[in-house]
Amino acid sequence: MTTHTMTIQVHRTNLLTANQRLHWATRARMTRGLREKGSMSARAFGLPVMSSAVVNVYVTYPDRRARDVANLHPTAKAVIDGVVSDAKRLPNDTDEHLKGPFLWHDEGRTTRYPGLYVFRFEFEEVEAA
DSSP: OOEEEEEEEEEGGGOOOTTOOOOHHHHHHHHHHHHHHHHHHHHHTTOOOOSOEEEEEEEEESSSOOOOGGGGHHHHHHHHHIIIIISOSSSOSSTTTEEEEEEEEEEEEEOOSTTEEEEEEEEEEOOOO
């Protein structure tokens, strides 16, 4: 099984979180921006077309403060939608073709830049179910 990696940086002002209460238009604009980032990154990192994959997302925070990595799921989901729907690297994001995203804190590392988060997406190709 082959693993393909893609890394993106997201400033905290562009993060979508599970706890936000945003106006629908603001949320849509932010989601669109993250999808575009995912689509462009998939092409730039040379992500191949896959029939199905498992995706693990490793998040590096700006500092060592305690955080809940699951809270960043909406950001990861928007980026993956760009990879799948816009860059067409997977047939679709149904359970048949995509397992995850599974989010993990990239322990022991920080970006050291205030407000900057790094998301490392690891797509592991698997046989279609």
